[in-house]
Amino acid sequence: MRHDDQRRHLQTGELLFRTGDPGHEAYLVESGTIEIFLERADGNSVVARLGPDDLFGEMALVGDQTRTASARAIEPTDLIVITHGTLGEQMSRAAPVLRHLLRVTLNRCRDSLRWLQNSDADVQPATASGTDAPETQDRDLAITRLRTEQHLREALRQNQLELHFQPIVRLESGRTTGFEALLRWRRPDGTLVPPSDFIWVAEDSDLIVDIGRWIIDEAAASLQRFNTARACADDERPFCSINLSPRQFEDPGLFSAIASALQRHDLQARQLRLEITESMILTNFEATRALLERCRALGCPLLIDDFGTGYSSLSYLYQLPVDALKLDRAFVIDAESEPRAAVVIGVIAELAAQLGMYSVIEGIESQNQLEICRQRGVDYGQGYLFSKPLPFDAAMAVLGNGD
Ligand code: C2E
């Protein structure tokens, strides 16, 4: 066998590996034919014949296991070597659910091959090597992911999702003028699950589209209830910010869902604010621009959430129809101990003002932080100092506080 790091050349009849050999490589057939066979007590049994473009040897490679079958060339054959490093890199980039599925499938194949090889032997289920083994972590993540997705589907059907409303205060006047709607999942036992435990699952599947539609409708219905419960001038009607996920922008019905919610609930478009993150803009700039322009045409204000924490590409600020910059909590946290963080807050507030936008800052927890943000010219604030996110009735009670 001619041998270099990337290739193998085998003569007719030459063995590449045998059952039980360590499996550090997989192969891609360039030319020729490889026969995979089992060596049984009653003679060899051929499992597969592989030709150009076929991949083999991956089972042992992925699981870091020994070979479950033997391979030989039945004519002069050229192979490309796929190393553990190459495959490992691909695997590490794949979603944990896919990695887990791959391992489960490969383990089942290995068990079947062992059984075929010696049908009298007990087939031992493949076990992970320890609780810290990557395969155990993948399995746990994959199972959590699959289970949460299923439970979340049921939660949506059974009305277990709720919106809580965190007051947003006009810093100059101290008055609550609107809310950010934040998703919660109330389990049948009454416990409230925070979005960090499940949003990633919804965003990683198409569920976020259905949940996103529900959020739009629920936020619009709540705004209508805020409107009717508290008589106020048209231009003083409260607003509600909702968070949009990148996946929702792939939903061709997003725009009409927003338009229809505004109409059904008799809202001014300016009352429904849409929060998107920088990373969302940068992943698909043109598509996002088209959608944002349609939202803008409706009159819904657009906010950049978590502004300043991602890889800021400032050019989108004048290329996209953005109405406000929402500064991340990280700036407020740092501002008390690091005067330069307060300077950055001021510069971003000024940038927003110069661009005809307004600024919002989140995560204000102390009077001192509030003072810093106010002095630095931030327009709106949100944080535990004012209020945590509240269920609808409690939110209604604080509306207009500071009048
Ligand atoms: P976000 O959009 O940046 O929301 C702000 C988060 O900061 C909220 O956490 C809020 O409760 C929290 N927060 C506000 N003020 C303070 C404060 O003073 N101190 C501290 N420690 N935290 C504060 P929450 O509700 O757990 O939401 C976390 C994230 O989950 C949100 O971050 C957002 O990315 C996502 N999320 C929440 N609701 C939705 C939703 O309806 N749709 C989508 N797509 N994502 C959502």
Ligand code: CA
């Ligand atoms: Ca937000």
Ligand code: CA
């Ligand atoms: Ca945020």
